[in-house]
Amino acid sequence: MIDSFFRRSxxxxxxxxxxxxxxxxxxxxxxxxxxTLGAEQFGVFSxxxxxxxxxxxxxxxxxxxxxxSIGPKLSETEAPRYYAAVGIQQVSxxxxxxxxxxxxxxxxxxxxxxxxxxTLAIPLALAAFAYLLQDYVRRYFxxxxxxxxxxxxxxxxxxxxxxxxxxxxFWHQLDTGRAFLINGATSAAAVLAGAVALGPLxxxxxxxxxxxxxxxxxxxxxxxxxxxxQYATGNLFVLAASSIWGPVAAGVLRAVKNIMGLTHIWFFxxxxxxxxxxxxxxxxxxxxxxxxxxxKATLLWGGMTALxxxxxxxxxxxxxxxxxxxxxxxxxxxxRWYAAAYVVIFLxxxxxxxxxxxxxxxxxxxxxxxxxxFSLALSVPITRYFGLRGAMAGLIVAQLLLHGIVVxxxxxxSSKIQQPVSIELGALKA
Numbered sequence: 001m002i003d004s005f006f007r008r009s010x011x012x013x014x015x016x017x018x019x020x021x022x023x024x025x026x027x028x029x030x031x032x033x034x035x036t037l038g039a040e041q042f043g044v045f046s047x048x049x050x051x052x053x054x055x056x057x058x059x060x061x062x063x064x065x066x067x068x069s070i071g072p073k074l075s076e077t078e079a080p081r082y083y084a085a086v087g088i089q090q091v092s093x094x095x096x097x098x099x100x101x102x103x104x105x106x107x108x109x110x111x112x113x114x115x116x117x118x119t120l121a122i123p124l125a126l127a128a129f130a131y132l133l134q135d136y137v138r139r140y141f142x143x144x145x146x147x148x149x150x151x152x153x154x155x156x157x158x159x160x161x162x163x164x165x166x167x168x169x170f171w172h173q174l175d176t177g178r179a180f181l182i183n184g185a186t187s188a189a190a191v192l193a194g195a196v197a198l199g200p201l202x203x204x205x206x207x208x209x210x211x212x213x214x215x216x217x218x219x220x221x222x223x224x225x226x227x228x229x230q231y232a233t234g235n236l237f238v239l240a241a242s243s244i245w246g247p248v249a250a251g252v253l254r255a256v257k258n259i260m261g262l263t264h265i266w267f268f269x270x271x272x273x274x275x276x277x278x279x280x281x282x283x284x285x286x287x288x289x290x291x292x293x294x295x296k297a298t299l300l301w302g303g304m305t306a307l308x309x310x311x312x313x314x315x316x317x318x319x320x321x322x323x324x325x326x327x328x329x330x331x332x333x334x335x336r337w338y339a340a341a342y343v344v345i346f347l348x349x350x351x352x353x354x355x356x357x358x359x360x361x362x363x364x365x366x367x368x369x370x371x372x373x374f375s376l377a378l379s380v381p382i383t384r385y386f387g388l389r390g391a392m393a394g395l396i397v398a399q400l401l402l403h404g405i406v407v408x409x410x411x412x413x414s415s416k417i418q419q420p421v422s423i424e425l426g427a428l429k430a
Contacts, residue, residue, distance in 0.1 A: 014147035016269055018138075018154055023264045025158035030258040032165050034251065034324050036174050043251025044117055045176050047242055050235055050250075051104055052128045055097035057231050059132055061223035063090050064139050066216040071143045081204035083140070085212040090136045098129035115247055123180035130187035137194040149197055157190035226365055232372035233398050237391040240379035249388065255324055256334045259312055260342045263305055270301060270349055278353040290357055294350040305346045309339035337392035344399045351406045355413070363409025367402040374398050 034042045067086050074082050102125035109118035134157050141150035164182045168174045241249040274297060282290040312319050316332030316339075352364055375398050382390040 014151050015142070018147065018151045019268050020265050021151065021154055022158060023261065023268075025162055027258060027261055028162055029158075029165060030255065030261075031323055032162070032169065033179055034255040034258075034328070036169050037176060037179070037251075039251040039255075039327060040246070040248045041176050041251070042255065043242065043247030043249065044115060044120070045179055046250040046254035047108075047239075047247055048105065048117070048120060048124045048176075048180065050238070051101050051124070052131055054231050054235075055101065055128060056132060056135060057227040058224060059090075059093060059097070059135065061227040062216065062220045063093055064136065065223055066219040068139070068143055069219065070215065080200045080202040081208060082212060083144075083198075084201040084203050085209045086216075087136075087198075087201065088209065089213060089216070090133070094129050094132040094136075097132060098125045101125045101128045112243075120177055120180065123177045123184070127180040127184035127187070130184040130191065133191045134187040134194075137191055137198075140198065141194070144199065146197075149194070153190045153194045156193050157187050160189060161186040222365070226368055229368035229372035232375050233368060233402065234395070236372075236375040236379040237383060237394045237398075240383040241388060241391045244380070244384055245388075249391075252328065252331050252334065253388070253391070255328055256320065256331055257338050259319060259323065259335060260309070260338045263308055263342055263346075266301055266304065267346070267349070270297075274349060275353040275356045278350075279357040282357040290354060294354055298347070298350045302343070302346050302350075306343050309343050313339045331388075334388060334392060337389065337396075341392065341396050341399065344396055344403070348399065348403055348406065351403060351410060355406065355410055358410075358413055360409070360413045363406050363413075366409075367405035370405055371398040371402040374401055 033045060037045060063086065067083075071079070071082065071086075102121050105117060105121040105124055109115065109121070134153070138150045138153050138157075141147065141153065161182060164186060165174065165179070168178060168182065238250055238253050241253065274294075277297075278290055278294055281293040285292075313336045316335035317329040318332075320332055320335060321329040352361075355361055355364060375394065379391070379394060382394045384390075386393065
């Protein structure tokens with residue numbers, strides 16, 4: 001009965017509600033951890049979670065993105081074998097990533113013994129394994145046309161996580177290791193709850209499994225490289241600051257960024273909507289129509305981002321003190337930097353949507369190559385000589401470099417294609 005109700009409900013409504021749930025719960029969880037653990041231990045937690053986010057980005061490229069594109073094309077007779085093969089692929093990938101996170105944590109503890117993080121290796125590896133599986137389950141439900149179950153699964157994972165954190169904080173028992181274990185336990189609970197609703201699965205044999213793996217690799221090998229570069233563009237300056245100034249730098253930057261993280265509700269929602277609508281506009285009216293749509297969307301949502309950024313920039317110390325307490329108020333200047341960065345980051349969404357509508361994504365790849373190379377080469381010296389302000393300035397410059405290359409590619413290609421190319425489907429070969 002519950003599944004039937006969720007199937008009848010609007011997928012778009014559930015998708016937006018799901019993103020609002022995740023963003024809201026993540027915001028609350030970050031606030032609790034920052035206030036309870038303090039800047040240094042919260043920094044250790046944040047650095048550990050950066051490792052989880054890295055393997056999550058790889059999973060998105062190598063496992064989930066192919067599933068999103070291939071799965072919906074299959075008939076109901078083919079689907080059980082396909083999703084069984086992908087499920088085994090997913091569990092294997094999550095286990096491999098958990099081992100990688102374990103080794104990475106132990107290596108980091110050896111390089112930076114003063115951080116005293118060797119005891120976090122197992123809790124963090126378990127959290128990574130469960131988190132990756134839960135992220136797969138929620139996206140599986142979206143792909144299978146059951147977005148309500150995805151929302152319910154996220155409510156179990158993120159809701160119980162927030163509740164358990166509150167209970168442990170009440171008992172004065174929270175530390176970084178327990179925070180990772182709580183994250184892993186609640187993710188695992190959501191995985192077990194979702195497993196009973198996955199639907200029929202059928203093992204298709206070793207040869208079929210190899211074929212699915214080969215097809216996924218052919219689809220995603222370049223996406224994986226792009227994911228690594230995208231991660232580098234967004235996080236190398238944070239890692240550089242932490243290597244120089246210690247975990248407290250990561251804690252402060254994560255806490256400050258969390259304020260601007262409220263914009264993720266529409267950032268991630270637009271990621272699911274804007275590219276498709278831009279493509280539709282280009283198909284119906286060519287360059288004139290897509291320019292009109294993206295201009296209006298940028299004015300509306302970019303204006304909302306800029307308005308929110310302006311609001312938090314007026315009195316940044318006040319907002320940090322209100323949310324985290326007095327210990328973070330002195331870092332209000334970083335909130336101004338992050339506010340500016342988010343306005344710049346937003347501008348990349350309509351630019352990438354336009355290129356995708358033209359089916360010309362090569363400039364996006366080269367933009368990430370250039371911005372990640374800049375971050376890799378200069379993140380340490382910039383941060384060393386200019387401190388956290390330098391890290392934030394470097395992050396913004398990396399984004400501007402990315403956007404600049406995308407704009408050049410867009411201008412060059414859009415001048416060649418003013419109208420979409422008509423394709424006779426019957427002429428295409430399998």
